[in-house]
Amino acid sequence: MFRTHSLALAGALAFGTAASAAAAGPKAEVIHWWTSGGESAAVKQIAHAYRAAGGVWVDTAVAGGDQARAVAINRMVGGNPPTAAQFNTSKQFLDLIDEGMLNNVDEVAQRQGWDKILPELILNTVRVKGHYYAVPVDIHMPTWIWYSKAAFKKAGVAREPASVDELFAALDKLKAAGLVPLAHGGQPWQESIVFMAVLANVGGKELYLSVFRDRDQRALASEPFKKVLLAFKRLQGYVDPGSPGRNWNDATAMLINGKAGVQIMGDWAKGEFGAAKQVAGTHFGCIAGLGDKSPYLIQGDAFVFPKTGNGEAVKAQRLLASVIVAPATQIAFSKFKGSIPIRTDVDASQMDQCAQTGLKIMKDKTRHVGVNEIYLSPDQNGALQDVLTAFWNTRMPVEKAQKSIAAALRN
Known part of the structure; x- marks a missing residue:
């Protein structure tokens, strides 16, 4: 009798754990190099938004851009890729695309109309050979x-x-x-x-x-x-x-x-x-x-999405891409990061005077x-x-x- 009850209880607990995991939504392990005070506060805004959308955020912070990218690439080559990895909006990830090591997020980009809301320089970096291989996070001006x-x-x-x-x-x-x-x-x-x-x-x-x-x-x-x-x-x-x-x-x-x-x-x-x-x-x-x-x-930051055939991982990648570009996430992140939003259609009236200066200049494409x-x-x-x-x-x-x-x- 005791053994029967124990098995029943164990089964119920196992079922409950599985149900909780399923209810938690897609899990995203994200490698990034945002470790300073302002950077840490900023990335938490993306994590909060991802959790609010039903996902599970797993934070893997690696100090230093070169080091973080190296960790991500080694993980990909070793067959244990993260869900997403931070790169700059640059040519840094072109080799990964050529080697077939990244998933695209075309479905998200088309649904959200990235070609209409992103500046041309950013768009031409994340869109390669007609496919969107990275989600831009911010616009930085480095000088x-x-x-x-x-x-x-x-x-x-x-x-x-x-x-x-x-x-x-x-x-x-x-x-x-x-x-x-x-x-x-x-x-x-x-x-x-x-x-x-x-x-x-x-x-x-x-x-x-x-x-x-x-x-x-x-x-x-x-x-x-x-x-x-x-x-x-x-x-x-x-x-x-x-x-x-x-x-x-x-x-x-x-x-x-x-x-x-x-x-x-x-x-x-x-x-x-x-x-x-x-x-x-x-x-x-x-x-x-x-x-x-x-x-x-x-300049800016972007997340790329390592190649995977795992359906839950692909769901997590698409959810993360969608959440990052959402107007509310863009404003919340930029306030802490010091950047300005990648979108041209957000209400940035609450941002500080430096950000306002940057947004005003961004209107002058020349x-x-x-x-x-x-x-x-x-x-x-x-x-x-x-x-x-x-x-x-x-x-x-x-x-x-x-x-x-x-x-x-x-x-």
Whole structure:
């Protein structure tokens, strides 16, 4: 009798567990690299939205973009893929598509009308050979110029720099006041961001596209490009000795605590200001570009969906793609991440003044350009970063840097 009741109870428990699992909906294990304070708060918004839609979110955070992508790819090759993995909206996942290692989410993209609501640069990255292999999460602009209001006041910088000359003048005043003029993390990808900012603001849109999109050897050998490199190297004279190896969010913290004046970094830095309870326009300022016509660099994050024939996993992938692009998720995520929504049809009136600036600029398509990774292959981008880091950290002559970059970007 006891054994019969025990079996019955065990059966009921097993049935209940199975029913609970079924009721919980599709489980999604998501690999990402959002580990800083602002990033963690942002990804939680996607997790909340996914759970609210009936799914089960399994969070696998791996610090560092290169490391997270490597973990995801190794898992795919090893036959144990996650449901989704974070990449940038770039050429980073083209090899995975060519190898047949990704599922597409065409059904979701067509149902939600992605071709009507996404900016062209983003659309052309996630749509490959007519299929949608990634869901874009956000639009980032990587070359914002952030500044500490307290540091500017202490240094006597009366107004926001509106030109390259005014920026250097502000850096000189910050240095004279005993502050760190430029908070910088000495890592190759961060030096690449500073270079892109200088190329966009000193060289302008035409030279920017000639270098990255066209890889025009005449433009790379030109005097205007040499001027860009000299301005880039000049900025290195404003960083502190502790810069090498510093994480980007630690550099942002230098502005938050008033020890440094300026940082050139993507709008994800705004998530760190927010986490520190600082308000745009009150505690810090944000400059999208030095001039009304400066190019607005478009970058972003995306999730790809590893190949699987498991029906529940495919359901999870489609549900996740649908949830990420939903207007409510886009607004909630962007508030914490510092990005702006990928959709052109959301009500972003509650977002801060930096986001409002970005959204206003996004309406002017003539200012849209992609970041280096949209135009360059991973190998080309890596070779460029190697030259930029060597030029930044050594006494390499500008002429040698110019020739080395031309060689790195030769088609």
